[in-house]
Amino acid sequence: MAEFEGRIAGHPTVRFGNGDQPLVIIPGLSDSLQGDETSRFTRLLLKRYYMRAFADDYDVYIVSRPRELPDDTTTRKLAANYAAVLEEIGQAAVLGMSMGGLIAQYLGSDHPANVQKLVVSLAGPHLSESGAEHVSKWLDSALEGRWSEVYLGSVEATYSSTGARAAYGTLLQLPGVVRQPPYPNDFIASAQACLDHDSTAVLSSIEPETLVLGGELDVLFDADDLRSMGGTIPNATTRILEDTGHGAFEERRTAFTEAITAFLR
Template sequence: MLTSTQPETGQLMGSLPYVKVGDGPKTLLVIPGLGDTMFDGSYGRVGAWLARRTWRRYGETYTVYVVSRPRGLADGRTIRGMAADYARVLENRLESASVLGISMGGLIAQELAFGRPDLVDRLVVAVSGCRLSEEGARIVKRLQWYALERDWTEIRATLFEEMYTGRKQRVFPTLARSAGRVRPPNPADPEDVLVSIDAVLEYDGTDHLGEIEPRTLVIGGTDDPFFPEEILRETHERLPDAQLAMFRDARHGAFLERKEGFDNWVLQFLEGEEVRISQR
């Protein structure tokens, strides 16, 4: 059943923009990726509509909170520091919840589960892993250069190139560059983009994966340039209680391009069903 509840938007604890979808009895915290830094920090009608469209299948069982990072991140803020912000949100506002982190959000979610396992019921690491691949690091360093040049349009276009496959991989970057000439992305604080890129490049959670207590689903695409099959498998193997699901020939946008399968696997996992090591 699809939720008909209208999304709620605002700021949690006065600084973290959020949009709430659904009214189910359980709570799901969604931590977004690097693109979170690329908007002005206010979920307007379009943002609320996109969130409702993306998470509507979850809305009968879950109240879904998509929570952004604060605008104006301090220079030098690490993934662990960002995870501490989400721990405070759970502790003070949402209590314990299942947590789904996407891309950079998956790094933050791992640190959250490592540092505060008491707040995380189940953990989903989506199109993410314990560290970037070498190819992924090269791409992110290119994004870093664009950020230094304040070329937000090229960051978005490059991300589209790495997310999609087939015709979308050709068309979406072109559309992003065309739209960017008319209405480029508008980060609330340009330094947030650089701080976030630095945090991703520096992160390596390999050493403490074995200490993450909540049961975890690692899910992504085999051809993801940032977190490819070998990183997904390494992350899964080092976690003490984890399942692995992979989409064959999918890239960093597997959660969008293979959305029906992604949602099926995630919901099965969140509801306690077995998701065996598998590929589609």
Template sequence: MRVPRPETGQLAGQFPYVRVGDGPKTVLVIPGIGDAMFDGEYGRPGAMGVAVQFRRFLEEYTVYVVSRPRGLPEGTSIRELAQNYAHVLERHVEPASVLGISMGGLIGQELAYERPDLVDRLVVAVAGCRLAAESVRVLRRLRRYGVEGRWTEIRSAFLEAMYTGWRRQLYPRLSRTVGRIRPPAPADPDDFLHSVDAVLEYDATDRLARIEPRTLVIGGDDDPFFPERILRETHDELPDAQLAMFRGARHGAFLERKEAFDDWVRQFLAGEPARARS
């Protein structure tokens, strides 16, 4: 299908966004921690990349990808970020289904807990109720890299965590070599540090049972940050949830298994019966 031209700008003068499609229903996409590593301006290439990524949703949905403000205060919590997105939904979008990816999945859980009136359905993608204990050391190391401005190394580490097979070997190597020509350029380097701190501190295990919107928990069983046991724990404690598990997939399951991922999400948002788990 032809990909429509996306709209870009800043909601309330502080939330960079891309809007694409004109479907009758709305999906709000909350991005992951990598959102803190770009300059906060969706140029034409970035906006078209968003449009292509969600092209299979555009007949049924209007898709908003909404970034967080630049210059996050020290001590910003996932709860405070969820309150920001509640403001976005109330004032600038409308009640919508929410697709939270990685860190965005944490924000989505908190948003659905605090403001179920704004969330039709929730997709928690490559995320769970808390970070796996064994990955805390990894994130702390990446935070230290952020203090030192080692953005190419941070990107390379995330690429290794995301992919499998030849991609896991090739993509980090490319990031460290040809990728040095265009390293990540965060508008405010502290945003990455504060985002890492918010992820490290977040734990929703005591609130899962009170999250009202129907939820899809979807990810890879070999995700180093949110592995199978975390995904299952999250699913099992939610009162109305579905689980989709990709065998052998890591943190980038939403990209590496994109067609199947999109199928799961679209069927879930449409309210169709669950298929067998992947």
């Protein structure tokens, strides 16, 4: 099994898996709340739970954004950085999740050379109206240092299940769980990049075969926008999972991962 934790082209990276085929996973907005190193507990969750379905068949790279992002960060500029990562890894399948899916869109349009197949999950060509409202609130809270509101607001927007909301909400209210992130401006710059994202003009130039995957109840990205995006990307398949929202990766984990693995095969 390949095991690695370090940096590739300046990006903190966790690598694991038994397969020969590289799978590069670009995480969502919450990645900007992390520090320089991935905690042992988080690594275990990634390997044994969230991304376990890919470990047998793929050489998995979970590639975070660089830390200390500049104020003028955009999803398009971040895609250029990820292209440098792929230059080092070589040909790979790419799975972008949430903000990672926004970045993946520009990776497919501007830097397709090393992208074998592309999965744009939990991300549309732009935030929905309600999505922009949510992210704007998180941004305002972050600017004023109210990080508990950022975390709790994220749970509220991510999970469609009241049980999941209650469980995570209770966890986040335990003493010491919510802290100011190591690089507060990374979240601020990343949230603004999400608000500014609109890839509508480049969708028709995305070259790799693409899977557009999302949840019908997503409050951050409208399912109809995902369907329209899938119809615009030249070689795309669209899959919208019912009875789940932005937290489809967990609430409908089996269906979510099976859709991806079936597409990648």
